[in-house]
Amino acid sequence: MEPIKGEQRDGQSEIRKLAILTGGGDCPGLNAVIRAAVKTACHRGIAVVGIQDGFRGAVEGDFRPLELKDVSGILPRGGTILGTTNRDNPFAYPTQVGEERQVQDRSAEVLDRFKAEGIDALIAIGGDGSLSIAWEFAKQGLKVVGVPKTIDNDLMCTDLTFGFQTAVATAQDALDRLHTTAESHHRIMILEVMGRYAGWIALYAGVAGGADVILIPEIPYQLESIAEAVQRRARLGKHFSIIVVAEGAKPLGGDMVVERTMSGRTDPIKLGGIGAKLAADLEKVTDMETRVTVLGHLQRGGSPIAVDRVLSTRYGVAAVEAALAGDFGMMVALQGQDIVRVPMAEAVHKLKQVEPDDPVLNAARSMGIEFGD
Amino acid sequence: MEPIKGEQRDGQSEIRKLAILTGGGDCPGLNAVIRAAVKTACHRGIAVVGIQDGFRGAVEGDFRPLELKDVSGILPRGGTILGTTNRDNPFAYPTQVGEERQVQDRSAEVLDRFKAEGIDALIAIGGDGSLSIAWEFAKQGLKVVGVPKTIDNDLMCTDLTFGFQTAVATAQDALDRLHTTAESHHRIMILEVMGRYAGWIALYAGVAGGADVILIPEIPYQLESIAEAVQRRARLGKHFSIIVVAEGAKPLGGDMVVERTMSGRTDPIKLGGIGAKLAADLEKVTDMETRVTVLGHLQRGGSPIAVDRVLSTRYGVAAVEAALAGDFGMMVALQGQDIVRVPMAEAVHKLKQVEPDDPVLNAARSMGIEFGD
Amino acid sequence: MEPIKGEQRDGQSEIRKLAILTGGGDCPGLNAVIRAAVKTACHRGIAVVGIQDGFRGAVEGDFRPLELKDVSGILPRGGTILGTTNRDNPFAYPTQVGEERQVQDRSAEVLDRFKAEGIDALIAIGGDGSLSIAWEFAKQGLKVVGVPKTIDNDLMCTDLTFGFQTAVATAQDALDRLHTTAESHHRIMILEVMGRYAGWIALYAGVAGGADVILIPEIPYQLESIAEAVQRRARLGKHFSIIVVAEGAKPLGGDMVVERTMSGRTDPIKLGGIGAKLAADLEKVTDMETRVTVLGHLQRGGSPIAVDRVLSTRYGVAAVEAALAGDFGMMVALQGQDIVRVPMAEAVHKLKQVEPDDPVLNAARSMGIEFGD
């Protein structure tokens, strides 16, 4: 991460062409990472190839050169100019064989294609799913650098993934909106946010949005604790409450709410998750009008906020620098205020949850925010 | 609406004390109307009494004086400092009688109380429900001025209700967010917005947010028309589509989608409305991934946008001026760029829908936006 | 403006190719107009040619075809994909002649080039300057439709120009920011907004942003009136005031503040306009800390707000429809809630100012907002 003014070209690495892809769900900051990587590479005379639609493009050979003009103006834009998908694993790729559709390992084709195209290394921007695939390729000899992307912030070895803070900002804005309605109508307003396995968005948005109750997967809740918190407020003259609930929250002793799916898809159209269940339960217990809003995909879109643009940019630069330094099989990560490189092997197939001694959790408890336990 | 510099106190009206209340669902701009009315009244030496929680406070005698300091700083805030409710009609008021809860006509108490308090006239800020109640009181001799409030913009005799344009802005922001995800993931993204009987929010937000398909209650849709529009885009290389659907939209020959309710309440917690149904139907027909987001209460909250602040302020001033001019039983309304007074009798119990020759509808059709017919 | 479903091609007009250009200062909504015009034209099988950088491109022959793909995704973006300039009049075009730079009439070249390119009509999007040039061409036989663009809203014959309401929203947001600082620091905060000859932005932003004093070019101000308003507030316990001043405001009997320019340019870098003068004067008279912020170019940029996107879209559609109807020499305009066509001759070379009986001005006065007279 040293300054490059007057720097000599790094001797040991012989990177002349980098490929870059974006995988998994949409996330604000993807374009900012791509832009920073391309600008950094161009600044050093390295060519960049964009792979369309994540690993699908790697199998199908859907490549295109990325030059400065291609990344001009994309910094503020949500989404990814490369497209993405959260299906399509080359190690188990859906392929038409004669009459039927089978799943085949087509990873070798990808490696061959990379060789044929003269691609020296791959920058894979993704969450646990895409980085796990990238790590499989790394084990087969591909030179890979990973960039941690998920709005859920539940990736190990990094303090922050990009996109998370924009999702928190979106959820906080929703809480601000619900607040005045709750107060004017003397209602309980529930906001269901993303976080199937970890409560980071709920925790941070809840603190930023002035929530009275925050429910996260890590802390199974008791309905009575929530009702008591709501009624304690009413006794103090506050006849409304704001509750943030992560989609993966669940009652103590209960299961995660089964979502009724409409199609066999992995990310089904939800008909009523934990927010709706909680609303119904709370209305019964408290006899207060209760409304639920499911924030859904709004958390994944929109222009990244400034802190995410800075973080995404730093990740994009650092990924290229890791490649030029010959430091492969690594994921760039934020630790404290620094960008570091961590082994992908330590980051993937794991889950970073909110720990009982998390400092933001503790600050929230100190102020009297209820967590339902 | 003349300038007041150097103006003489209006001789024929003997208004010394005005009451003001806000009724119905939350709506951005309520506080701006209250503030403008109070400032205008104070500027002329008229006292103002705020009634808490709509007509409930009128029955219960929950009043408080409103002075300049009470409305300081409330212009940008959503909600209403007076509280509101969308139940509690004095003409059919839920009352405990011995052991049971009955509905009683308690309107006479309200009139008596107003007389006792020396209230000369009432400014009622509300939608069709609250204005209808106000009109009943007007017929019984109460001096009433109405202010048209609904985010749905479906009130007769006024070009615009306040709150509508803020709701449109919120829905447009949501569409901007969904757009990049739709494009990056090659999906159909559906946004369900408010509008049970009229499609104004869907129409305006759809045009402002670049929707490809807009479905409104006034135009029953055919699934094939929508699927054809989506596939026509795909043939032009655009493998994504944005659909805005009003909650009251329905298929041709079909019924409005029955919402499964959880509590017998009038505004039930929805488990899956037209957006979810449409998503399931479209996935089957088009074989494209489809996601739905229900915007819900986010449309009702938040700081009013500048145009709504100006409109709300004009309404608040005009309501007081109507009272001072002795012009009662009237609703202030926007016609073209002017604030006028219209008889409440003509405005209530009616519904302003999107007509087939609506100019914004026609502009949308001219550009090729699909309406499903 | 009729619906086009099943409509027959208009017989009398023989428009096969339209040109479009954007002239004058930057304005939110330019891209929305271009997009709507191109989509409407394509939907009817009409070709569109974009002219780069306003009338400069018309002289230099800097044209490019505009198809659906060129306008995809531009609706939310500020600026103009066609570029613009507020210099370069073809009737007095700066031209290198031998050693020196002269001004020449090159309008005939433009007409010839249009003919050679098969351009049947021109849609000119601009303010008074660009529309005046367009009108000169119209008088020479070019088929022209104008679209009224200026953030200042000072064009005749239309209730609203596009861009104005976004500028108001930007100024209102600035006022919201200054408000809390004013209150926390017990200061006078002055915001200088655009409006050299008309006070529309100051008036609307002032009402929307809760200003205590609004100063506009149409109402010369007396310092004592402003000081008295500020001190009256202090006596009521409000030790801060918010003032919005249009750049063209001036003291009674005084001149518009001469701006010290840095270059000979028409839109010079300002070093201290009316805002700075007023701050210095007020500090002396009131002995209250006073700060000034000049909003400047921030008012011209950014994504258009929803109401401006709808208005811009309607203008773009209506301009193409006017061309197809053979209705030339006209400007599309908003009157009330309708888009109409007005003769360009009546719209150009004039100035729409805030009249003494303007309804928003009167509403502001009714609430006690001070205008300095």
Add this chain to the structure above:
Amino acid sequence: MEPIKGEQRDGQSEIRKLAILTGGGDCPGLNAVIRAAVKTACHRGIAVVGIQDGFRGAVEGDFRPLELKDVSGILPRGGTILGTTNRDNPFAYPTQVGEERQVQDRSAEVLDRFKAEGIDALIAIGGDGSLSIAWEFAKQGLKVVGVPKTIDNDLMCTDLTFGFQTAVATAQDALDRLHTTAESHHRIMILEVMGRYAGWIALYAGVAGGADVILIPEIPYQLESIAEAVQRRARLGKHFSIIVVAEGAKPLGGDMVVERTMSGRTDPIKLGGIGAKLAADLEKVTDMETRVTVLGHLQRGGSPIAVDRVLSTRYGVAAVEAALAGDFGMMVALQGQDIVRVPMAEAVHKLKQVEPDDPVLNAARSMGIEFGD
């Protein structure tokens, strides 16, 4: 910072009443700190007294109790409910003595008054100025905890001050607005942001807003380097550039631009700082149209963004916890992701500047952003 569920009251500290004040310039998040401190104190049965207008209120005895209801709803609001001032040091306090105004040491009165009021400790929220005063009191025996506040982020011993990230977001939004105008008009657009002695806002906003050139006080600039960067872009077909300049930036070998002041005040009304000088210089050298916008007080106001709300809340909680732990003479600070306590003696009277090896600076250089050296 441990969780408080079931925790026993801290034995060694005997804090029953805390005072809190806010000093220095306005900063987004002040109210969030106050709210968190009051909520935390109330949750533990500690009384809180608010001191009005910073140390002025400490001298004048302008106190008021702060209870839960006083901090309700203030989280999203800019400014401070306690008022603030950036003058009025009790150790050199302006006092009327007979006919003349003298400066006197009135710190003893403050200490006496605190004792009389039963105030056990003071939480001082401020920048270097206010914290230095607080530290003087600490040396005289007052129990003090400091909270680091400055939008400039130039306080030692903490990675982040609250308010900084909101200021960066405001500046980034301004850059987004200027971007489209720059591109549409082929101009150089300069944004002057705060940062008299340190370039943090300029650096972070520049990276987040896609600036091409960033000028900060720590790196004296050469005009030719900037002009060359601008012209290099033009040769690549990009006929516009975005420059962010901190108000304290200066040319190599030159002085900080002397600001012409209008009054003798410490924070004078500026008439033309470095932005205007740079614009004039660049127009001459490059012959490109150049415009400058001075962001000014807009950076200090508005609702804090989510990350600042979380940080402010953590600071407020941590300050109370430090007091309860009997850890005085300390400032709460962010180091990495943790809130820690650092001796005030190490934090005050120093300046944290952007170091040559700052990681964000290096990332910016790696992408080719020009710093003028």
